[in-house]
Amino acid sequence: MRHGSPNFVGREEELADIHAKLQEGQGVIVCAVEGMGGVGKTELALQYATRYQQEYVARYWLSLREMGLAQAVVTLASPYLDLPEAMQSASLDEQAAWCWQNWLPQTGKLLVILDDVPKAESIPDVAMPIDPRVRVLVTTRERELNVGFESVPLDVLSEEKALELLRKIVGASKVDKELVTVKEICKTLGYLPLGIELIGEYLSKNRHLSFAKLQERLNLADESIARERKYRFYAHRGVEAAIQLSWDDISTGSQGVAMLLGLFAPVEILWELVAKIGASAEITEDELDEARGQLDSLHLIQPIDEECSFYKIHTLVRDFFRAKLSKAEENHQFRRAFVTSLIALAKEIPETPTRDLIARVAFTIPHLDMLSREMLDDIPNPEEDLTWAFIGNARFYEGQGFYALAEDPYQRCLKAMQELLGERHPSVATIINNLAGLYDSQGRYEESEPLLKQALSLRQEFLGERHPDVATIINNLAVLYSSQGRYEKAEPLYKQALALRQELLGERHPSVATSINNLAELNRLQGRYEEAEPLYKQALALYQELLGERHPYVATIINNLAGLYGSQGRYEEAEPLYKQALALRQELLGDHHPDVASSISNLAGLYYSQGRYEEAEPLLKQALALMQELLGERHPNVATIINSLALLYRSQGRYEEAEPLLKQALALMQELLGERHPNVATSIHNLAFLYSSQERYEEAEHLYVKALEIMEVLLGMEHPSTKTVRNNLQSLRDIQN
Incomplete structure (x- = not known):
């Protein structure tokens, strides 16, 4: 929470009025008389938060100068909350509502300060924390926001x-x-x-x-x-x-630093970032230190934390700095340094950022976003670097599952690249591919497939058939088909992408490891275990060599290999791998993450397969609770764990507990995946097996036939799962005869 000025005077009545109104209703608006800036709205809010801090168990500050409430909430929450997969395809307002729901303290009151709200539309109802424990304090230059809050007009001082x-x-x-x-x-x-x-x-x-x-x-x-x-x-x-x-x-050097500060977005500014960009602008460390002291002492910038790591600049002061820079001979040099430094930082954000990296780059994101909106003309080499003005932000959000926030920079990037390079260009194909991948992650398959095909056509046209970028889109199209259970279409594409990557990139490359892992996973899904194992091991060795032992990709392959061993009954080999993957994921992703819940569920499934029911049950319940918390009640992963818990109860003869869970899992699978999907067939088979155990033979036979029909079409006649269903159906008919 930011600190207020020690020189605060003259607003005692307003502070008391705000507090009284907040006790009676949810929100108060502090508005400037005549919409004037500089009257102290923000300072009044800060002073209120400090003076009455004992009244609230938590206080959140959200600046709405550059973004709407929903985006501000999701951005602020992103380093602390893992967005569940079920919410990743939701609207930005719905994601903000989820953040509030999972952010609110269990007891006590919460103070939310919305600073510098430009208009009523900036505070959508769905993004507001509607809860009796929440109090909202709004500052604005607008006289009438019409959001149903009490108003405290703020005039100049007497x-x-x-x-x-x-x-x-x-x-x-x-x-x-x-x-x-x-x-x-x-x-x-x-x-x-x-x-x-x-x-x-x-x-x-x-x-x-x-x-x-x-x-x-x-x-x-x-x-x-x-x-x-x-x-x-x-x-x-x-x-x-x-x-x-x-x-x-102030000195000439300090004036230069001040003009550079005018380029930053109107949010809290990390001084470490100022120093990095200042070095690129040929500002010396001594000049930076001198400027920091002079500007602070004259109240032109103000530290907001005790360590003086972050500074705020009043809007009127920032406008002054920007006006000075626009007329200065350093204008071009400083703007170029600002842009190139941020572009370089954006390039350091990988497709799968870890939590540590997210925390490190979070304070760069608002400035990179402003660059993408206001400073594209200052990018020295737009054909190569313009995309990074957008992709850095998109990766930051996409890597955390905040897909609604990632879509906007991708869409704006696509438009900017089309305006710069035309509709048909390899770089345009790259952005189309990224956007398609985003839709795939959200389960928006019908939107993803035509984009991938469009991107593939563009890349083949301009780059030829044999190019790494062409191989990437072929691989992505295979991933899409595999997600849909269209294995027969996915396999030849996976093999084509792997062959291209090996030819063009060599045998030892992360993209080659990815293709090998994808092919191994497809073989496992099709029950071709002997083909899958050496591929998993090859991909794992490559990832460990190229990415190190401690990486999310490494944890994923270790988990997949353990699953393969579990499917083969090689339990002693599977268990340590499951535990290793779980520990890695907890270290890299935190305890509250869908992949961690999956690892817990997988370990429980292994114990179930070994008949270790007492160990399996609490783990399944833990995984289910975590999945429901993170992904919501309606998600395929949630349905899978409910199904696993039901199988555990069935194996213990607890049929009355098992049946409603099996029906719940099946209904979820059918709703979320459609009627014809391998997981749906598995759920139907499990319910049939329960009915058979209860001697409800007619109901069981009907379900066995239905499951077998789906599996034969999707998985083939020789898939282990297909054979299991066929054998169970025959055994049932033998009993009836």
Whole structure:
């Protein structure tokens, strides 16, 4: 939570009014009279959060200057919450609602501050935390937001309070000595807290300066500014004059750093990022350190944490810095450094970012997003680098399952690349492929397939049939078909992609390992275990060599290999691998992640296969609870675990507990996967087996026949699962005869 200014005065009545209104209703709007900036709306919210912090178990700050509420909520939550797969295809508003539901404390009140809301549409109802424990404090320049909250209009300071603020900063004796002049200065500043604080801090650093001399300088600055442009509010001209005084008081090097700061998005700024971009702009470390001290001491930037790692800049000050840069000879140099540095950081974000990387790059994302909206013309080599202005953000969100947030930069990237390069270009094909992959992850197969085919056609046209990028799309199309259970269409594409990658990239390459793993997984799904095992081992060895021992891909293959051994009854080999995969996933992804729940479920399934029911049951219940929490009640993975728990009960003779679970799992599978899918056939078979165990032969036979029909078509006559169903059906008929 951000800290307020130590110079706060003059708003005691407003603070009390806000608190009283928040006890009566959910929200309060602090709005500026006449929509004026600089009256202290944000500062008032900060002071309220600090003064009444004991009233709330948690306080969240969301700035809505550059984004809507839903995006702000999801972005803020992303380092702390793993979005469940069931929510990954939901709308952005629905994802925000899920974040609130899983973010709220169990007991006590929560304070949510929505800062600088531009319009009512920025606060959609579905993205709001509608809960009696939540209190919402909104700041805005708009007089009428019409969101059903109580309003606290905020005017400029009274003359008395303005003088009180100056006394607090520079001392009462200095103010009272030249009281008439001080009053004139306050009037020039429009009694805006921002202007008065700037003047006060300026005088604190120039103690020898009288208010009379200050007024002369302020008037000169004001006259100069008045000639340059017109202002909607006279007070803003006075504030800019105050900023100009501080500007003239700092070194040329500090002015350069200030102009660079004007390029950043209007959010909290990590100084480490400023230093990185500053080095690229040929600003020395000494200049950065000097500027940091001078700008802070004059209140032009303000630290928001005790370590001074992050700084905030008032909107009016930021606008001043940007205006100075636009006229400076450093403009091109600084903009180029800003863009190239952020593009370089975007290129470091992989397709599967770990939690540590997400935490490290999170504070870069708002600035990269602003770059993609406002600074595309400053990219030196747009044909190569323009896409990275968008892809960095898309990967950041997609890697966490925030697909609704990832879709927007991909869509904007596609439009920008088509405008730059035309409809038919290899780079355009890359973005189409990325967008198709996003839809595939969301289960939007009907939208994904034509995009993949379009991307493949484009790449083959411009790159030829034999190119790594062509192999990538062929592989992705195979993944799509495999996800749909269309194995006969997936297999030749997997083999084609693997052969191309081996030829073009060599035998030792991560993409080759991916293709080998995909082919192994397809063989396992088809029951061709002897073909799958050496492929899994080959892919695992490659990943370990190329990516290291501790990587999510490595954990996935270890888990898959354990599953293969479990299917073959090689339980002693499977168990340590399942445990190894689980430990890796917990380390890399955290305890609350769908892959972790899958690993727990897989280990439970192994114990079940060994008849270790007492060990299996608590693990299945743990995995089910975790899956339901992360993915929601209606998800194929949830249905799979419900089915596994039902099988456990059936094996223990607990038929009354097993039957409703089997029916629930089957209904979920049919709803989510369709009537003709291998997993649906398996669920039908399991229910048939239960009926057979209960001597409900007619019901069992009907289901066996239905399951066998689906499996023979989808998996083939010789698949182990098909043979199992056929044998069970024959045994049932033998019993009846």
